[in-house]
Each structure stands twice: as C-alpha cells, then as structure tokens.
Amino acid sequence: MATDTTTVHVALSERSYDIEIGPRLLPEAGRFIVERTGCSHAVVVTDSNVESLHGQRVVESLERAGIRVDIATVPAGESTKSTSHVDELWRLMLEFAADRKSIVAAVGGGVVGDLAGFIAATYGRGIRFVQIPTTLLAQVDSSVGGKVGINLPGAKNMVGAFWQPAAVLIDTDVLNTLPLREYRSGLAEVVKYGVILDSDFFKYLEDHIDGLNNREPSVMRHIVARCCELKAQVVSADEREETGLRAVLNYGHTFCHAIEAETGYGTYLHGEAVAIGMLCASRLAEAMGRIDAELTRRQHALLEALGLPLTVPDVDHDVLIRAMQKDKKTEHGKLRFVLPTCLGHVELVSGVPADLVRAALAG
Ligand code: GLY
Numbered sequence: 001m002a003t004d005t006t007t008v009h010v011a012l013s014e015r016s017y018d019i020e021i022g023p024r025l026l027p028e029a030g031r032f033i034v035e036r037t038g039c040s041h042a043v044v045v046t047d048s049n050v051e052s053l054h055g056q057r058v059v060e061s062l063e064r065a066g067i068r069v070d071i072a073t074v075p076a077g078e079s080t081k082s083t084s085h086v087d088e089l090w091r092l093m094l095e096f097a098a099d100r101k102s103i104v105a106a107v108g109g110g111v112v113g114d115l116a117g118f119i120a121a122t123y124g125r126g127i128r129f130v131q132i133p134t135t136l137l138a139q140v141d142s143s144v145g146g147k148v149g150i151n152l153p154g155a156k157n158m159v160g161a162f163w164q165p166a167a168v169l170i171d172t173d174v175l176n177t178l179p180l181r182e183y184r185s186g187l188a189e190v191v192k193y194g195v196i197l198d199s200d201f202f203k204y205l206e207d208h209i210d211g212l213n214n215r216e217p218s219v220m221r222h223i224v225a226r227c228c229e230l231k232a233q234v235v236s237a238d239e240r241e242e243t244g245l246r247a248v249l250n251y252g253h254t255f256c257h258a259i260e261a262e263t264g265y266g267t268y269l270h271g272e273a274v275a276i277g278m279l280c281a282s283r284l285a286e287a288m289g290r291i292d293a294e295l296t297r298r299q300h301a302l303l304e305a306l307g308l309p310l311t312v313p314d315v316d317h318d319v320l321i322r323a324m325q326k327d328k329k330t331e332h333g334k335l336r337f338v339l340p341t342c343l344g345h346v347e348l349v350s351g352v353p354a355d356l357v358r359a360a361l362a363g
Pocket of ligand 1: 141142144145147246249250
C-alpha cells in the first residue's frame with residue numbers, strides 16, 4: 001500500500017479486521033481482498049449510480065487478482081433495503097454458485113453496505129464480506145461496526161444482524177465525485193464524532209472549514225481516518241450496543257429519526273436530519289442544565305459553515321415526539337437521548353420529560 005495510507009484496526013478478538021484508508025485504493029481492491037480473505041470468488045454488490053463510476057473498477061481489480069467475479073447491481077435509493085431485494089439477491093447468489101469460500105464485496109453507500117452485509121450474514125448461514133464505501137457517510141460510519149440490515153415498511157433498519165466485515169477499504173478519492181448535498185450530509189456525522197468523543201477533533205474541524213468545503217485531500221484523509229479510529233474504539237468496547245457505550249454514536253439521532261420518518265424518508269438526507277437533531281439534543285442538554293449555551297453555539301456555527309440545515313421542519317412537534325416514543329431505541333416508550341456534558345463527552349439519559357423535548361424542538 002502507498003505511504004499516504006492509514007490502517008485502523010478494529011479489535012474484536014476473532015472478528016477483528018483492518019480498515020485501509022487512503023487515495024487511489026480502488027484499483028488495489030483485488031490485491032487487498034485476496035490478502036485479507038484468500039477468496040477465489042467474489043460477488044460485487046453495487047447500485048445503479050455507483051456501478052459505472054466505481055463498481056467496474058473494483059470488478060476489474062478483482063479479476064486482475066485472479067478472482068472469479070459476479071456483479072449484482074441494485075437500484076440506487078433507500079427503498080432497495082427491502083425484503084424483495086433480499087429475496088432477489090439470495091437467488092442471484094445461488095445462481096452465481098456462491099459458497100462459503102465466496103465473499104460479498106459491497107461497493108456503494110450505506111444502503112448497499114447494509115443490504116449486501118445482510119446478504120452475507122444470512123446466505124449459507126453467513127459468509128465473509130468486505131466493505132468498500134463510496135460516500136462520506138458510509139466511510140465514517142455505516143461501513144464500520146457490523147450493523148447490517150434492511151427496512152420494514154415504516155420501520156427503518158428493523159431486520160438485521162451484527163455481522164462484521166472481514167476488511168474495509170476506503171478510497172478517499174471517490175469523495176471528489178460525490179454530489180455536494182450528499183458530501184455535506186456526511187460531514188454532519190463527522191461533526192458528531194467531535195462532539196461526542198473528541199474536542200480536539202472538533203477544534204480541527206473549526207480550523208479547517210475551507211479544507212472541508214473544498215474537499216482537500218489531506219483534510220479528507222485525516223477526517224475519515226480519525227472518525228474510523230473513534231468508531232473502532234467504540235465498537236471494540238461495545239460491539240452489540242449492550243452497555244450504552246456504542247449508543248453514544250446515536251447523538252442527535254432520536255430527533256433525526258423522528259424528522260426522517262415524519263417528513264417522509266428522502267426529504268432530508270440522513271446527515272441533514274442528524275445536523276438538526278444534534279442541535280435539538282444540544283438545546284435539550286442546555287435546558288437540563290448539563291451544558292452552557294456556548295456549546296450549542298459552536299455546533300450551530302460549524303454546521304452552518306458546512307452548509308447543513310439547522311432548523312426543525314414545519315411538522316407538529318407532538319407528532320415528532322410520538323415518533324420518538326416509537327423509535328426502536330426507546331425502552332418501553334420512555335424518551336431517551338444522548339446528551340453532551342461538555343465538548344467531547346456525552347451520556348445516555350432516560351426518562352426525559354416531553355415538555356423539555358418540545359421546548360428543544362421549538363428552538
Ligand atoms: N451508526 C451507529 C452505529 O454504528 O452504532
């Protein structure tokens with residue numbers, strides 16, 4: 001691998017794996033996958049947007065490495081994370097004569113990674129898979145940590161598994177071709193890591209707004225690597241979100257999920273709803289006397305400089321609160337939030353009164 005490549009290790013005993021991050025890595029995918037898995041057959045799962053842009057390059061690289069390759073291209077978009085596409089992909093895997101020596105390579109954003117990972121977790125009672133994320137959001141969050149799954153009508157990510165990849169390959173050059181709105185959406189999750197775990201990283205983001213907006217290669221490499229390191233630490237400490245540690249990654253997400261559900265999925269990109277959700281959670285923490293207004297102000301200023309939406313959409317607040325009570329992360333309908341105590345530290349807080357949540361939504 002090139003010298004400008006960073007390796008992050010996810011320590012999970014026998015399920016441990018490496019994340020390789022750097023420029024010009026897609027053409028190395030074949031070698032990388034053979035080294036990590038020793039496979040002889042790969043099924044590349046990608047979507048209709050990514051196939052010609054990046055998927056074919058991964059296929060060619062795998063072929064150069066002497067691997068038999070099949071490709072399954074699903075339609076782009078959240079509605080692909082459905083039982084009907086799972087059914088179709090299971091049948092394709094059979095047609096491709098995939099067996100336990102085969103691997104699934106997910107080349108795409110979060111939808112492709114979650115769906116392909118779910119196929120890998122279930123086909124043949126589980127085969128190995130490699131994540132090759134091509135959106136910022138997938139590179140800093142969804143491709144790491146083994147959460148895979150699909151949606152049920154009206155219930156996002158309701159069916160799935162924890163199935164860790166055998167490796168993750170992140171080519172930061174692919175960020176150059178991301179549509180601006182999608183790129184910015186990924187930046188919201190990047191800001192999240194600073195607030196929840198790393199005040200120095202938050203300051204780095206404040207100091208590199210131009211580099212972030214201009215997608216400067218060195219800034220891209222640094223932010224992706226740092227977010228992966230932070231996520232790796234959290235996942236190693238609480239793989240299955242059992243102790244509350246992994247739950248810190250859900251900062252802003254209780255508000256975010258309600259906004260996504262009640263505005264109709266697709267109205268807001270996930271990161272856009274996360275940005276609004278983080279500001280709501282921060283105001284809530286302020287109202288509970290956990291932080292002062294300065295921390296909310298800094299998040300607001302940074303998210304605004306990165307071009308993210310900041311205001312709660314025009315939806316009845318009681319409707320949003322009811323959606324939060326139904327969230328799969330609530331315990332028996334009690335409102336539960338990840339709230340900051342200072343920059344770089346958050347706590348999981350249960351039983352928050354609805355009137356404080358209403359006030360936080362009102363801004
Ligand atoms: N995206 C949250 C998690 O991986 O736990």
